[in-house]
Amino acid sequence: MKKNFLISVIVPIYNVEDYIDETLQSIVNQSIGFTDNIQLILVNDGSPDDSEKICLEYRDNYPDNVVYKKQKNTGVSVARNNGAKLATGQYIHFMDSDDVVSRHFYKRSISFMRHHSNVDFVASKIKYFDGKYTEHYLNSKFKQTRVIDVNKESQQSIFHISSILFARDAAKKHKFDRRLKVAEDAKYVNEVLLNKKKYGVLSNTTLYYRKRSDNSSAISTKMSNRSYFVDTPKLFLDYLIDIWTSGDVVHRYIQHLVMNDIAWKISEENNQSVLTDTEVAAYKQHIYDIASKIDDDILLSNKILNLDQKTFLLRKKYGNKKYEASIRVNDSEYFFNDTELFQYSSTTAESALVLDFIHELGEGRYKLEGYALSASISSRDKRFVQTSRGAFELKLVPRPQRQNIFLGDKFTDNEAFEVTVEVSPVDTIVGLLESFDGTSTKLPIFTKQFTGLGVLNNTYHQKTGTIFRKNKHTIEVYPNTSYNRWVSELRFSLQVMRNIQLRKTIRWMKSTVRNLNSLLKFAPPKKIVWEFTGPAVLLFRSTWTGIVDVAIRQLYFMGLYKSDRPIWLVSDRGTLAGDNGETLFRYIAGKDTTKADVYFVIAKTSPDYQRLQKIGRVVDINSLKYKILFLRASKIISSHADYYVYNAFGYRWTHFNDLYSFDYIFLQHGIIQADLSGWLNRFQKNIKLFVTSTKAEYDSIVSGDYGYDKNVVKLTGLPRHDLLENKPKGVMILAPTWRKNILPEERHGKSGIRAHSDTFKDTEYFKFYNNLMNDARVLGALKAKNMTGQLYLHPAFSRQIDDFSSNSSFTIKAPPYNYKKAFKEGNLLVTDYSSVAFDFAYLRKPIIYTQFDKDTLHENHIAKEGYFSYEDDGLGEVTYDYESAVAEIVRTIESGCALSKKYGKRIDKFFSFKDQNNSKRVYDLLLEL
Incomplete structure (x- = not known):
């Protein structure tokens, strides 16, 4: 191997088989010439996937350039340090294994370094790709190629190591801190910067930073990393403040950098699952202590913090009394001492x-x-x-x-x-x-x-x-x-027709131009086409929508679909029936006393549409008729609380809001067990009749943070429970609920269905349930009792059904699900947190909860922990890991799926009604509204 390369590129490798080839190709294809000038050092940090195979291919193809080193999994810092020991180049670049560099990255970086001996490194601008295609929020410094003196431009923070090319001598003087799991690169960069307090920036080179769509990077997963809370403040923030302090004065550059880091923490950290209460208190106090070392003008000029967060930190720094004494006003402009605060x-x-x-x-x-x-x-x-x-x-x-x-x-x-x-x-x-x-x-x-x-x-x-x-x-x-x-x-009609999205269209076009290179280089064809055609579509759609909406308003005023009787619109999901909405609709259709025109709302393409037409009036949710009926409705009655249920016009609600005159009745599609007040509160949903089924559930909503009183919240029972039957046919039902964090790019439509996720199969959720339904012990127990298993995946995950592996004993059901039939024929229900457990328990059948992710659930879901304790209130056995789940399932099947006395007593105590009059109670309340 050649000993004296111009550049040594060090790439730590861990679990990046899907990305590493693209990264390495961007290095091999550099305009400076790979074989003559670049030493590529690949450090495998114990990667469990096939990354090694790809690395070895590159080593075999370029034996004079590629150094491959394999080590035990000890972290990215150790990998970089070990790679640096092997570096022979005049310049060193530490590159992440999922990023990409522009073609002239090294050629232009080295040219700059040769002409500017007063800096130890030069940085390139950062553009995101993959999960999103935008620029880094600190890219403004890269408008022109130049040297930045942080003594004069203290606000120009630099910390992203993949975008930086170092002079060898400067890089070799420092090591990455192996104790840090996050921010180890920022610490390293700013140790190097301390020497000359100057660095270069290039306007014509780019580091393309992969913003993973599956949120699997170290930064994306930091909130579940204990080291992030325990080590980072001390080893990163405190350390930088210490080494950049002269006498008693902290350099203003490092104050800006530290303040930005604190600002992100203050803005983003509202939940965690790895610290005790004592540790959380200590962590917060540590952050406040660090913030107190920041000059007031730097704190108040921060672009990340909002006004409330700034005043919060000032109160922490000075105490309320001194804070209040320091506030002064001059003609509506507020100052903190002599620093402008807000006007x-x-x-x-x-x-x-x-x-x-x-x-x-x-x-x-x-x-x-x-x-x-x-x-x-x-x-x-x-x-x-x-x-x-x-x-x-x-x-x-x-x-x-x-x-x-x-x-x-x-x-x-x-x-x-x-x-x-x-x-x-x-x-x-x-x-x-x-x-x-x-x-x-x-x-x-x-x-x-x-x-x-x-x-x-x-x-x-x-x-x-x-x-x-x-x-x-x-x-x-x-x-x-x-x-x-x-x-x-x-x-107003003129205003609606003028409500074209011109500014948004222009912003979109400018963004597309700014990110053109990364789009053309990395985005899939559909994304590229949409970025170019989308602005025109938006402008046309908003213009046409204004005209259409004015016409709809005029049809309303002209009396289209007007009735002398109140109009009630009943629904479940936009494309599916079979829940409390349908049950109540059936009950109302059988009543001659209803003095209202009652419609069931569902898509005409739904398999339930024609069936429901035999019961009563049905209207297509995608039709003009539905839109007009929605404006005339006195009651919107649904088992769901998605936005489209109580807002038929979506983002165009502001064109029709003055005509909304309905009461929204929430039938629920289960029994609330967690705290959903952040979603279902009065200021989000404005529910006028909130159906509950148990006294504990009723009390949790009335006394919780939902904002409803006993005039709104009513104890009636779920209508669908009136129709439950119990005729077991030897079936084990597996029905886990969804997880918000598994598919972070939510695409809620009227069906609630999301797009397919290519990374779903990598999740603990998938592996747990796919393994469970194929476990030899479970299948053996089912066969011994002449039973079968059925998977009912949550409808939000319906696109992931093909990822699961069925077998002769376990089938995978496809939506739309007939839950009523499943509850009727099932002998055993295995779920995690799903409210379907209550329907099953209503029939006095055994339940097993599989809560392998209990510690992180509320961090990664829309619900907060509520009144219901699975240990104290649960209607079945709770398991917390795979082996205990398998053991409990096998034990229950072998017992003949018998309900234990313990849970039989809990079930009897839990439900308020078992008289099959739930629909009647709800109906009577509707008549009173």
């Missing part, structure tokens, strides 16, 4: 009051509920809603959903409010801030869906005797006369 105005979004509800109380009085986008900077400030009848002070009220947190620490006490205002027949409603120095500043008012107003200017809503109309940042009030209604509709 309120009547037009900036961060100053706004956002209204969720406008409740009409009568006689010109209205109760407003909402929140401030930013909490008060000073506790001495007051905020009001002002009308011609006076200024009405906001009353702060608890709303957990508005309390953004950092691992349990709230940034602000509260931002939510209630206020009752008085309004004249002709009036203007505006927000008002009264600063503690007496300065008054008008604040903009924004409106959300349940106000009846939208986000567009000129959107309007009719109240008794008045019309509320949105006018930029205020709400105008007019008498509800035929002339004002006509003028309001005309102005």
Whole structure:
């Protein structure tokens, strides 16, 4: 092998068989000439996949250039350090094994280094590819090729090692810290930088950073890495502050870098599963201690933190008393000592009051509920809603959903409010801030869906005797006369037709141009075509949509599908029936006393469509008729709470929001056991009748953070339980629920189905259940008892069904599922956290919970831990690993799937009703609404 190469490229290898070839090809194809100038050092860090095979092929093809070293899995830092020992090049590049460099990366980097002896390294800009195609947020420094002196440009942080080419002598003086699992590269880079405090940047070279779509990189998985919390603050942040401190002064460059890191932590870390409560408290205090070393102007100029997060850190740094004493105001502009903090105005979004509800109380009085986008900077400030009848002070009220947190620490006490205002027949409603120095500043008012107003200017809503109309940042009030209604509709219709997405289209086009190289180089053909045609499609669609929506409004006003009776729309999923919606629909169809036109909503392409037509009226969810009926509906009744259920127009809701006049009835499709208040709360769903089945469930919602009282939450039982039958046929049902983190790129449509994931088979979830249904012990027990198994994969994972392996004893069911039949014929249910367990338990059959990921579930799912404890309240045995799950399944099958006395007693105590009158109770409540 040649001894004196120009460049040594060190690539640590671990579990990258899908990416490594592309990485190595980008090195081999360099314009500087691979065989003459580049030494490629591949360090296999005990990779368990076929990465070694690919590495050996490159070594065999380029024996004079490629050095291959295999080591035990000891981490990327050790791999890089070992690779550096073998480096003979004049320059060294540490490259990640899934990234790609542009063709002239080394040629231009070396040319720069030869002409600038005052720097130890040169960096290239970073562009993302694979999971997304955008630029790194710190790329602004690369607009021109130059030398950056961090003594003069302290805000120009640098830390991404794959984008950097080092001079050999500088690189060899330092080693990567093997104790760090995250940020080891940033530590190394800034150790090197300390020597000259200058580095080069190139405007015409690129490091393409793979943003993995499966979130499997070290950075993406850091929240489940204990070392990230325990080691990183001390070994990375504290260390850099220490070595960059002269006397008692921390260099402003390192302050900016550390502040950026803290900002990401503060903004992103709201959950973890690897620390004890004591360790969490210690970690947070450590972060606050580090932040206290940052100069105020650097903290307040940070681009990542929002206003609430900045004031939160200042309060932590100085304490509330000193913080308040340091705040001063000059004509609505707030300062912390002499550093500008924020300026309120009547037009900036961060100053706004956002209204969720406008409740009409009568006689010109209205109760407003909402929140401030930013909490008060000073506790001495007051905020009001002002009308011609006076200024009405906001009353702060608890709303957990508005309390953004950092691992349990709230940034602000509260931002939510209630206020009752008085309004004249002709009036203007505006927000008002009264600063503690007496300065008054008008604040903009924004409106959300349940106000009846939208986000567009000129959107309007009719109240008794008045019309509320949105006018930029205020709400105008007019008498509800035929002339004002006509003028309001005309102005709004013109606004809708002007609501073309021109700015968004231009931004999209600019983004496509900026990322053109990475798109053409890496994106699949469909993605490339869409990036070029998408802006035109968006512009055309938004223009056409405006015209169509105005026409739909006119059809509504002309009386299309108008009825003298109330209209009720009942549904389950958009493409599937068979749940509580269908059960209730059947019950209502059999009642002659219903004084309403009742329709079941489902796609015409659904296999359930024609079957339901034999029961009653059915309307296609994709039809114009459904859209008009939705606008006329007095009740939307569904077992699901997806956005499309209570918003038939999707993102176009703001074109029709003034016409929505329905009560939303949530039948549920199971029994809530976790805390779903973040999803189902009143400010998200505005449910008017919330069906529950057990006293414990009822209590958890009424007393929880959902925002509903006993007038909304009712204990009735699930309608579908009325129709459950119990005729076992020797079947083991395997029905695990879904996981949000497994398919992070969610594509919710009206069916809730997501796209296929190529990485699904690599997940612990897939391996657990695929192995379980093919385990020889389980299959042997089934055969011995003349039983079979059936897998019912959650509908959100329906595209992954082909990934599973069936066998002669275990079949894989395809949706749409007949759960009623499964519950009827099943002898044993194996699930994890799915609420289908309650249906099965209702029939007094045995259940086994397989909770192998219990410790990380709530970190990776939409639900939070709730009132229901599987250990204390569960209706079956709980297992936490594969072997115990297999053993419990085999034991239960061998027992003849007998229900134990322990769980029989729990089941009897759990359910409030077993009289098959659940549908009747729900129906009676509907008549009362």
